[in-house]
Amino acid sequence: MNYQIEKKDLPALLQQWMQIAQVFAPVKVENFTQFKILSNTNELVLNGPLNTRYPPKSLFLPQSEVLLKYQDRDFTTTTLDKQQRIIFGIRPCDAHAVTLLDTVFDDQDNPDPYWKTRREQTTLVGLGCNEPRETCFCTTVGSGPFDKLGLDILITSLDDVYTLEVITEKGAQLVADLPSLKDDNQQQMLEVQDRALDYLHPAFECEGIKEKLYNIFESEYWQQVSQSCLGCGVCTFLCPTCFCFDIVDETQRGERVRNWDTCMFRIYSQEASGHNPRPTRSERTRQRIMHKYAYWLDQIEQIGCTGCGRCIHYCPVGIDIREMIGNARVWREA
Amino acid sequence: MHNHNHNPYEPMPMHIARAYYESNDHSLKTLELVFDRAADREQFFSSYNPGQFCQLSIFGKGEAPFGIASAAWEGDFVRFTIQKMGTFTQAVHRMKAGDCIGMRGPLGNGFPIDLWHGKNLVIIGGGCAFSTLYALTKHIQHPQNRPDFNELIVIYGARNSGLCMYKNDILSWHERTDLEIHQAIDIPEDDWLHHVGYVPDVVREVAPSAENAVAVVCGPPIMTKFTLPALTDLNFPPEAIFTSLEKRMKCGLGKCGRCNIGSKYICKDGPVFSLAELESLPADI
Numbered sequence: 001m002n003y004q005i006e007k008k009d010l011p012a013l014l015q016q017w018m019q020i021a022q023v024f025a026p027v028k029v030e031n032f033t034q035f036k037i038l039s040n041t042n043e044l045v046l047n048g049p050l051n052t053r054y055p056p057k058s059l060f061l062p063q064s065e066v067l068l069k070y071q072d073r074d075f076t077t078t079t080l081d082k083q084q085r086i087i088f089g090i091r092p093c094d095a096h097a098v099t100l101l102d103t104v105f106d107d108q109d110n111p112d113p114y115w116k117t118r119r120e121q122t123t124l125v126g127l128g129c130n131e132p133r134e135t136c137f138c139t140t141v142g143s144g145p146f147d148k149l150g151l152d153i154l155i156t157s158l159d160d161v162y163t164l165e166v167i168t169e170k171g172a173q174l175v176a177d178l179p180s181l182k183d184d185n186q187q188q189m190l191e192v193q194d195r196a197l198d199y200l201h202p203a204f205e206c207e208g209i210k211e212k213l214y215n216i217f218e219s220e221y222w223q224q225v226s227q228s229c230l231g232c233g234v235c236t237f238l239c240p241t242c243f244c245f246d247i248v249d250e251t252q253r254g255e256r257v258r259n260w261d262t263c264m265f266r267i268y269s270q271e272a273s274g275h276n277p278r279p280t281r282s283e284r285t286r287q288r289i290m291h292k293y294a295y296w297l298d299q300i301e302q303i304g305c306t307g308c309g310r311c312i313h314y315c316p317v318g319i320d321i322r323e324m325i326g327n328a329r330v331w332r333e334a
Numbered sequence: 335m336h337n338h339n340h341n342p343y344e345p346m347p348m349h350i351a352r353a354y355y356e357s358n359d360h361s362l363k364t365l366e367l368v369f370d371r372a373a374d375r376e377q378f379f380s381s382y383n384p385g386q387f388c389q390l391s392i393f394g395k396g397e398a399p400f401g402i403a404s405a406a407w408e409g410d411f412v413r414f415t416i417q418k419m420g421t422f423t424q425a426v427h428r429m430k431a432g433d434c435i436g437m438r439g440p441l442g443n444g445f446p447i448d449l450w451h452g453k454n455l456v457i458i459g460g461g462c463a464f465s466t467l468y469a470l471t472k473h474i475q476h477p478q479n480r481p482d483f484n485e486l487i488v489i490y491g492a493r494n495s496g497l498c499m500y501k502n503d504i505l506s507w508h509e510r511t512d513l514e515i516h517q518a519i520d521i522p523e524d525d526w527l528h529h530v531g532y533v534p535d536v537v538r539e540v541a542p543s544a545e546n547a548v549a550v551v552c553g554p555p556i557m558t559k560f561t562l563p564a565l566t567d568l569n570f571p572p573e574a575i576f577t578s579l580e581k582r583m584k585c586g587l588g589k590c591g592r593c594n595i596g597s598k599y600i601c602k603d604g605p606v607f608s609l610a611e612l613e614s615l616p617a618d619i
Contacts, residue, residue, distance in 0.1 A: 070393040073434045110587040244591035247584045272419040298597035
C-alpha cells in the first residue's frame with residue numbers, strides 16, 4: 001500500500017510519531033549532519049548532503065557501549081530500556097547495510113542482545129536519493145538509490161509531496177491514517193526513482209572480483225595501493241558495514257566497554273607474543289578490501305559494501321575504493 | 335549457548351580452587367577454576383569438548399582467551415595453564431587459591447573427536463600449547479572413552495625439562511599400556527631419559543604410521559611449520575592433520591571481527607582446523 005503526505009504536513013506527522021517513539025532523524029551537528037533524537041522538527045535536515053557523516057549503524061552498535069559495570073567482584077550487565085524507535089530519513093544504502101550486519105549480530109548461535117533488542121524496537125523509514133552524489137556507487141554493488149531492503153517504509157520526495165511506500169507490517173502501522181497515493185503522484189514517483197539512476201554509473205564490474213582478489217592476495221598490488229594510506233581508520237569507522245569492536249575495561253569508571261575498532265590499526269591484530277599477521281598497511285588494506293569484496297561473498301554471497309561513498313568522501317588522502325577494486329581487476333604482476 | 339535470554343558477554347563468576355606454578359622458571363602457572371553457580375557448571379559441562387577455549391576475565395584488566403587443559407571427567411573444575419606475557423597474564427600470575435575470576439565459555443569448536451572414532455591418534459605438542467592436547471589425552475584415557483579410539487601416540491616437546499608441564503601425571507604415562515608417550519627436550523640434560531631434539535625431528539624418528547590415523551598438532555608456529563611437512567612425508571593427507579590456531583580475540587563469538595582469516599572466524603569456526611581447511615584459506619595467519 002502506498003500513501004502520500006504534503007510536505008508542509010510532515011512536521012505534524014513526525015510530532016505524532018514523537019508521541020509514541022523516539023524519532024531519530026538527520027540534524028545539523030557542526031558542519032555535518034548526524035542522526036539524533038529529534039526534539040524539534042525544525043532541526044530536521046533532509047535537503048543537506050545526502051548521507052550523514054556517521055553511519056546509522058551507530059544507532060544499533062554505538063561507537064562506545066558499556067557492556068557491564070563492575071565494582072570489585074560484583075557487576076551488573078547493561079540492559080536496554082523498552083523504547084520504540086523510528087529512524088526517519090535513513091538512506092537506502094545504510095538500511096541495506098543494517099541487513100548485512102544482522103547476519104553478524106543476530107546469528108543463530110549467539111545473538112547479540114544489544115543489537116537484537118535495538119533492531120526489534122526500531123522502525124526504519126527510509127528516504128530515497130533523488131540526486132546521488134559523485135561518490136555514490138550503490139547500484140554497482142547491488143543496492144540502489146531506492147533500494148527497499150531493510151526498510152519498513154520508503155519515502156520519495158516529489159515537488160510538494162512525499163510518497164510513502166509501505167514495505168512491512170511494522171511500517172504500515174505508522175502511516176495508516178495518511179491519504180492514499182494519487183495516481184499522478186505515483187507516476188511522478190516512478191519517474192523520480194528512475195531519473196536517480198542517471199546519476200549512477202557502474203564504478204567497476206563485480207562479476208569475478210572475489211576470485212581476482214584471491215588470486216592477487218600475495219601480490220605487490222596491496223603495497224602499491226596502500227602507499228599513501230595514513231592508517232587513520234576513518235574509512236572503517238564511517239563504513240556502514242564495518243562492525244569490528246574491541247572490548248576494554250575502563251578502570252576509572254569501572255566499566256567494561258566495547259568500542260568500534262579497525263583492522264587499519266597495527267595493534268588490532270598484534271598478539272601477545274609480538275607476532276602480527278598484518279604488520280604493515282598493505283596487509284591491513286588488503287584485509288579491509290578482501291573482507292568486503294571476497295570474505296562476505298564466501299560467507300553470505302553478498303558484497304559487504306553498499307556503495308555509500310563515505311570512505312571515499314572522508315579519506316584524508318583521497319583513496320578511492322572504486323579505483324582500488326577497478327585496478328585490482330586489471331592488475332598484472334610485473 | 336542456545337539460551338537466548340543469556341547475555342554472551344557476561345562472565346560467569348568462578349573461584350580459583352588451586353593455583354600452582356607449572357614450570358620451574360615460574361613462567362607457566364596452572365589454575366583450576368570452580369563454578370560459583372551450579373547452573374553455570376551444568377551448562378558448561380553439557381557442551382564442553384576438548385580443544386575449546388574460554389575467555390578469562392579480571393575486572394580492570396579485561397579478558398583474554400585460553401585453551402582448556404582439563405577433561406570433563408577429571409572433576410567439577412576447569413583447568414588452564416597460562417604463560418606470563420602481558421598485563422592480563424601478569425595479573426593471573428598474581429592470583430592465588432580462593433580468588434575470584436570471571437569466565438566465558440566454552441567457546442569455539444574443539445577437536446572433532448567423533449570423527450576420529452576407530453582411528454589411530456598421533457598427538458603432537460610443543461610448549462604451553464600442549465595444554466589442550468593434554469585435555470584431549472585425558473579425555474581419551476577415560477575407560478569409557480578409550481575403546482572409541484585405536485592406538486594412541488603422544489609426542490610432547492619442551493625447551494627443557496623445567497618447562498615440561500603436568501610432570502607427575504605425564505611421568506606415569508610411561509607406565510601405561512593404553513598409550514605410547516614420547517617426550518623430548520631441545521638440548522641434552524643430565525638424567526633426561528627421553529628424546530633430545532626438536533619436535534619435528536622426533537616425529538620423523540618415531541615415524542607413526544599414517545594408516546587409519548589422524549595427527550593433531552599444537553605448538554609454537556615454528557614447530558607447527560616444520561612438523562606439518564614431516565607428517566606429509568609420513569603420508570598423512572591434509573584431511574588427517576589437525577591443528578589449533580591462536581589469534582587475538584575479544585568476543586569469542588564471531589562478532590568483533592578480530593580473528594577473521596578469509597571467510598572464517600577462528601573463535602567461532604575454529605580454533606581447530608584440518609590442514610586441508612587451512613590450505614583453502616588465504617595466508618593471513
